[in-house]
Amino acid sequence: VMEGKLRHAERLSALGNLAAGVAHDVRNPLNSIKLLSSHAQDMLQTGGTEPAAKSLQIICNEVDRLEAIVSGFLSLAKESQLHAEPTRADDLLRECVQLLQNDADQRGVTIQAAYGAPDILLMLDPRQWGRAIMNVLMNAMEALPEGGLVQVHSRADFVTYEIELIDNGPG
Numbered sequence: 032v033m034e035g036k037l038r039h040a041e042r043l044s045a046l047g048n049l050a051a052g053v054a055h056d057v058r059n060p061l062n063s064i065k066l067l068s069s070h071a072q073d074m075l076q077t078g079g080t081e082p083a084a085k086s087l088q089i090i091c092n093e094v095d096r097l098e099a100i101v102s103g104f105l106s107l108a109k110e111s112q113l114h115a116e117p118t119r120a121d122d123l124l125r126e127c128v129q130l131l132q133n134d135a136d137q138r139g140v141t142i143q144a145a146y147g148a149p150d151i152l153l154m155l156d157p158r159q160w161g162r163a164i165m166n167v168l169m170n171a172m173e174a175l176p177e178g179g180l181v182q183v184h185s186r187a188d189f190v191t192y193e194i195e196l197i198d199n200g201p202g
Contacts, residue, residue: 054101061101065094085137092134096169099162113156120153120192121146121185127164128183131172139177142168148187167196174200 068090075084128144135142171181175198184195 058098058101061094061097065091065098068094089137092137113159115154115156117152118155118157118160119149120151120155120187121149123157123161124164124183124185124194127161127168131165131168134169135172135181138172138175138179140172140175140179140181142172142181142183144183146185148185148192151187151192153192164194171196171198171200174198176200 068087072084072087072091075087125144125146128142132142168181168183172179175181180199182195182197184197186193186195
């Protein structure tokens with residue numbers, strides 16, 4: 032049993048090292064794409080066309096998402112510790128929605144939010160929790176056609192804090 036656990040740990044370590052290597056190799060071209068896109072955006076602002084500028088903004092947004100994925104791969108190579116702290120859950124949820132609002136507007140998706148637990152403090156890691164919320168919201172927006180709707184609701188009672196995410200997509 033101990034030998035089996037040791038082999039399993041070695042495989043996980045090798046996987047983490049592989050993920051870190053791939054992430055490092057992918058990060059360099061992403062940086063180039065982001066810099067060139069940003070430079071092209073700057074050039075278009077002095078007399079370019081609106082569709083081209085919008086396309087370049089989408090490229091920059093997608094590179095940002097890929098960089099977040101690469102960072103996730105890098106985190107596989109090291110142990111992750113939670114840094115829980117008292118956090119107003121609705122404030123963090125509102126921040127996530129606001130961060131994605133521009134992307135939603137570009138996709139033609141409406142986000143409606145109702146925050147029903149403004150005074151609730153939770154012990155959580157705001158970075159990890161925010162990343163999870165952002166991922167779920169992005170998945171919902173990506174599944175929606177133009178004109179889609181994502182609804183975000185929070186509520187709490189004496190025991191639980193709940194977040195409900197509803198979209199009108201085909202899934």
